[in-house]
Each structure stands twice: as structure tokens, then as C-alpha cells.
Amino acid sequence: MVSLNNTLRERYEELRVLLDRAIEYYKALSTTSKILLWAVAGLHQILGVVIWLVGPKKIFGYIANIALELQNLPFGWLILVSCLVVASFPPLIGYGMLITVCGFVYGFPFGILPAAAGSITGATVVFQLSRALQKSAFWSSRLSALSNSPKWRAISLAITERGIGLVVLLRLCPIPPWVYSNLGFSLLPEEQLSYWNFLLATLLSTPRLFLHVFIGSRLFNLSDPNQELDGTSKMIDIASIVTGMTLSTALGWYVYKTTMRKIKESVHDVYDDNESLLSELR
Secondary structure (H helix, E strand, O other), X not given: OHHHHHHHHHHHHHHHHHHHHHHHHHHHOOHHHHHHHXXXXXXXXXXXXXXXXXXXXXXXXXXXXXXXXXXXXXXXXXXXXXXXXXXXXXXXXXXXXXXXXXXXXXXXXXXXHHHHHHHHHHHHHHHHHHHHHOOOHHHHHHHHHHOOOHHHHHHHHHHHHHOHHHHHHHHHXXXXXXXXHHHHHHOOOOOOOOHHHHXXXXXXXXXXXXXXXXXXXXXXXXXXXXXXXXXXXXXHHHHHHHHHHHHHHHHHHHHHHHHHHHHHHHHHHHOOOOHHHHHHOO
16 A cells, blocks of 8 residues: 555656646747647647537448548558658647558558658658758757757767667657657767668567557547448457557557666766756656
8 A cells, every 4th residue: 555655656746747738838838839739739729629520420331432442542651641741840730640540541550651651750750850950050059059059968878878779769759749859869969860770760669559540440440431330240340449549549658658767877877977867858
């Protein structure tokens, strides 16, 4: 019982720290950024109301019809790959949703192909473009400012100590988000992380796409207007989606905690007295 109470207290303190940081981050935003944030939140609320009024079945049925049309296009997969490349640029949103859409359109496992192609191509374009822009004095000062945060300096130090294995873990990790880590890795010096090591880590991290593509394929089964599922089949698909989402969340949390632990160990080994770096990782 004492152990359980201590664990709950630790989780509570972690949540408090995250909440405090979120509030500080929000207060530090410019007025324009705050307006944009509230606009995005409002858009999500409007979308939720529309889904509630129209009905999820009609909406997903309409989306399923679009997916069937996309399947029949000779280069429909190229549309998804192109969308993923565009969504790989920060601060754009929709990357995760597009991975699920790949499964929705092409099913599992075939949806993995456009999802992987778009992810790898998008990561490469962002990485190489950022490296090219850093050669310009105008962009170099602006991009380098992004890598001066204590947390990113800690990550940079840990990559130096741990090598490509940590880069793979960070590619699998849900935090930092995929689109921001594409840019973040490009800010590391060439001698610290070459493009080829970045590409290898990106390739090795593609299994993270499997669950999202699988969930998309189950959503299509529930939405397909050309087939009527019986009660048992619907329950199996719903259970598969819930299981997939739960497993994805659990794996993401485990990878995140493992990655942060390794980063903390690396920082502590080199700068055991650097509280500014260590505190950012708590």
C-alpha cells in the first residue's frame, strides 16, 4: 500500500510539472500564436459538433467512398505520399492522421507502403532543406536559435554519447513529435549526425507505423458502404481498434520513458552538476 501511494504521488508530481510547463509555455507565446492556438482548438470543437449533428456513420461512409475512389486511381498512392511529405514540415498538422488514412485507403499491410514512403521522403526533404538553409546567414541564425533550449542541448549531448541507437529511439518516441524531430535532428552538426545515419534511424523506426495503419484498416471495415457487417464482426473490429490504440499509447509511453532515462544518464555522466540540463529532463 505504501509503495502504491508513493507511485501515485510520483505520477501526480510528474503531471503537475507537465501542467506547470504547459502554462509557462502558453504564457510565453506571442499574441499571434495564442490566437492560432485558440483557432485550432475552436476548429476541433466545430468538427466535433458537425460529427455529432450529421452522425459518425454518414461521415465515415462518405470518407469511405472517397477512399474507394482513391484506391481506383492509378497513382492514388502518390497523392497520399505527397500529402505526407507536406505534413512533415513543422508546424503543419495532420501527419499522424494521414498515416491512419493510408490504412483506411489501402488496408493492412498494403497501407504501410505509402505510409513509409511518405514518412521517409518527408523526413529527408525537411532534413536536407534545413541543412541547406543553414548555409545562409539569414536562416542560420533563426534555425540555430531553435536548438538552444536546455532540453535540446541535453538531447544533443546524449546523441554524442549514445550514438545512432538513441536516434532510433527518438524516432520511435512520440515526444518530440515526428515533424519537429525532422527539423531538430537537422540542427545537429554534420559530424554529430550525418544524413545517412539520420536516414538509417528513420528506416529502422518504420515499424511504429504498423499499428496506425492497422487501426485505419479496421476503421474502413466499419465504414465501408459496400458491405454490411454483422454484430460479431463489428465488435471484433471495434475491439481491434481499441486494442491497437491502447497498445500504441502504452508502447509510446514506454519508449518515451526509456529514451528520457538514457538521455538523463548521458547528461548526468558528463555534467552531473549541470542542474539546468538535468531539471529540464525531470
